[in-house]
Amino acid sequence: MYKYIIRRILVFIPMLIMLSIIVFALAKAAPGDPFTGKILDPEVDPAVFEQQREALGLNDPLPVQYVNWASKIATGNFGESMYYKGRSVQSLIKERIVNTLYLGLFALAITLIVAIPIGIYSARNPYSILDYSATTFGFLGLAIPNFFFGLIAIYFLAIKLGWFPAQGTITSTDVSGWTEVWDRVHHMVLPGITLGLAGTATYMRYMRSEVLDVLGSDYIRTAKAKGMSERNVLYKHTLRNAIIPIITLMGFEFGALLSGAIITEQVFSYPGLGTLFINSITNRDYPVIMAITLLLGVTILIGNLLADIFYSIVDPRIRYD
Amino acid sequence: MQAIKKQSTNKRKHKSPFQLALRRFLKNKLAIGGIIILVIILLAAIFAPLLTEHDPTYGDLLKIEKPPSEEHILGTDSSGRDNFARLLYGARISLTVGFSAMLFTLIIGVITGAIAGYYGGKIDSIIMRLADLVLAIPFLVLALTIIAILQEVTVMIFVTVIAITTWPTLTRIVRGTFLSLREQEFVLGARAIGSSDFRVIFKHFIPNAIGPIIVNATLMMASMIIIESGLSFIGMGIPQPTPTWGNMISEAQNIRILKDHPEAWIPPGLGILITVLAINFIGDGLRDAFDPKSNRR
Numbered sequence: 367m368y369k370y371i372i373r374r375i376l377v378f379i380p381m382l383i384m385l386s387i388i389v390f391a392l393a394k395a396a397p398g399d400p401f402t403g404k405i406l407d408p409e410v411d412p413a414v415f416e417q418q419r420e421a422l423g424l425n426d427p428l429p430v431q432y433v434n435w436a437s438k439i440a441t442g443n444f445g446e447s448m449y450y451k452g453r454s455v456q457s458l459i460k461e462r463i464v465n466t467l468y469l470g471l472f473a474l475a476i477t478l479i480v481a482i483p484i485g486i487y488s489a490r491n492p493y494s495i496l497d498y499s500a501t502t503f504g505f506l507g508l509a510i511p512n513f514f515f516g517l518i519a520i521y522f523l524a525i526k527l528g529w530f531p532a533q534g535t536i537t538s539t540d541v542s543g544w545t546e547v548w549d550r551v552h553h554m555v556l557p558g559i560t561l562g563l564a565g566t567a568t569y570m571r572y573m574r575s576e577v578l579d580v581l582g583s584d585y586i587r588t589a590k591a592k593g594m595s596e597r598n599v600l601y602k603h604t605l606r607n608a609i610i611p612i613i614t615l616m617g618f619e620f621g622a623l624l625s626g627a628i629i630t631e632q633v634f635s636y637p638g639l640g641t642l643f644i645n646s647i648t649n650r651d652y653p654v655i656m657a658i659t660l661l662l663g664v665t666i667l668i669g670n671l672l673a674d675i676f677y678s679i680v681d682p683r684i685r686y687d
Numbered sequence: 688m689q690a691i692k693k694q695s696t697n698k699r700k701h702k703s704p705f706q707l708a709l710r711r712f713l714k715n716k717l718a719i720g721g722i723i724i725l726v727i728i729l730l731a732a733i734f735a736p737l738l739t740e741h742d743p744t745y746g747d748l749l750k751i752e753k754p755p756s757e758e759h760i761l762g763t764d765s766s767g768r769d770n771f772a773r774l775l776y777g778a779r780i781s782l783t784v785g786f787s788a789m790l791f792t793l794i795i796g797v798i799t800g801a802i803a804g805y806y807g808g809k810i811d812s813i814i815m816r817l818a819d820l821v822l823a824i825p826f827l828v829l830a831l832t833i834i835a836i837l838q839e840v841t842v843m844i845f846v847t848v849i850a851i852t853t854w855p856t857l858t859r860i861v862r863g864t865f866l867s868l869r870e871q872e873f874v875l876g877a878r879a880i881g882s883s884d885f886r887v888i889f890k891h892f893i894p895n896a897i898g899p900i901i902v903n904a905t906l907m908m909a910s911m912i913i914i915e916s917g918l919s920f921i922g923m924g925i926p927q928p929t930p931t932w933g934n935m936i937s938e939a940q941n942i943r944i945l946k947d948h949p950e951a952w953i954p955p956g957l958g959i960l961i962t963v964l965a966i967n968f969i970g971d972g973l974r975d976a977f978d979p980k981s982n983r984r
């Protein structure tokens with residue numbers, strides 16, 4: 367097992383390097399450099415810019431530039447935003463990342479709370495009414511684009527019924543304590559449900575088929591045969607085994623959650639990493655775009671790594687080859 | 688169940704696996720329903736000029752955001768274009784983009800997957816590491832980054848971007864099937880009588896892997912349609928005035944249209960939902976048809 371984990375981490379490192387090379391290549395392919403915009407100033411001699419370029423190493427051979435760039439990134443220095451002049455990319459991201467993290471966790475919590483019990487129930491009572499409704503919901507949840515669902519939610523729940531706010535994270539900044547927490551949660555309900563919808567459908571299907579699989583296995587029959595109560599069979603044997611793939615799935619579905627956040631945040635004007643990303647694309651703010659791309663890529667690689675490691679711990683049978 | 692299956696195979700000895708799959712598929716009510724719905728949408732898209740006399744790209748600035756009337760069944764949008772015409776012509780673009788993106792991805796995925804799975808070894812690990820990397824960057828982020836760099840979007844560029852960001856899923860599936868086929872005896876037999884690699888791949892591997900390929904291509908087309916609409920919604924997809932369902936829904940980012948003109952943005956949303964549902968039903972039907980075991984638990 368330890369051997370597997372070590373080898374898996376060793377595979378992770380070259381992946382990380384490759385990812386950074388891809389992002390670097392994208393950054394190089396992007397038009398413009400830190401002097402774009404300024405160069406239009408006719409008062410300044412172009413030779414001055416050329417000098418500065420030289421000083422900043424923009425004329426170095428690409429591998430040298432890559433090493434310089436990567437060593438800066440490694441210390442968390444993503445350079446300066448091209449749109450918000452004078453602001454570091456790092457500070458822009460820092461400001462937004464918390465909101466996205468909260469939203470993601472909130473969506474994940476809703477997903478798990480809804481999907482797991484329903485999945486279990488569906489598997490234990492297959493072809494019941496609830497099972498059929500869950501399957502229908504699953505089909506719909508995967509077929510509806512999340513931005514359309516978000517708009518429907520805003521239209522009916524926020525505008526027509528007025529139950530939830532349609533956008534933002536907080537009503538006013540002069541509340542504190544529990545009122546603030548409550549207000550924030552209240553703002554997160556609609557985007558959270560929207561973001562969690564596709565995941566809920568996926569996890570529910572997964573949970574149902576996993577539980578069905580486990581219920582059909584020999585050790586469950588043995589447990590029942592030796593007179594174990596239904597309850598104990600469910601909690602001690604069935605769920606323990608059925609939940610493992612779900613946790614692994616979480617590691618792999620993380621990327622989908624982040625991608626979903628980009629569009630969902632846009633629908634709800636939620637000030638997170640997603641809206642920052644879209645704005646940066648509209649403003650052609652390449653340093654921010656690259657930083658977010660890299661950040662999300664690394665997050666997903668880590669998610670996959672953790673999922674694999676977790677899986678090797680709970681199921682020592684798997685081998686790396 | 689087992690007995691019935693045996694009997695039927697005994698009676699119809701001459702049916703090929705493909706014919707058997709087709710028979711199972713035709714018995715699936717949801718899948719047939721999906722096909723009927725898809726055909727209706729397709730007909731509406733093809734015969735759009737017969738169903739409406741309005742030009743979907745012509746904006747009448749004197750008639751902006753009009754409510755539904757006899758002339759404009761679904762009203763007009765913020766540039767005075769007829770919403771119903773845009774809905775019909777939008778189906779064309781959405782289906783074309785979905786289909787061509789799927790086809791393009793299919794070509795890349797099958798070729799890379801076939802090379803990786805057939806030859807194995809070094810070329811396999813290079814392709815698969817590349818696939819892992821592309822999968823490591825969330826699809827939407829990668830696609831948007833590329834679009835931001837290119838600074839312009841046409842249908843062709845758009846389809847290419849989708850294809851180069853989504854091929855790995857299919858590559859993995861094709862490779863997996865090929866790897867398992869490689870070890871089988873009939874392949875050894877084919878090689879022993881001197882078949883070329885090309886012949887082995889096309890005569891023996893592809894026909895055996897066709898089931899999963901078709902199923903995944905179908906389901907992929909559904910997600911391509913969602914992707915197209917999502918990118919168009921945030922204004923990074925096919926640019927206006929070309930009508931797409933995503934473009935139409937993006938009008939609802941304006942709170943006034945969202946609130947007062949649900950007839951402008953709900954129909955295209957339902958269009959996507961119904962199309963994707965229909966395609967998914969067909970895809971699931973195909974899966975059950977090609978792999979009868981998958982549904983029997």
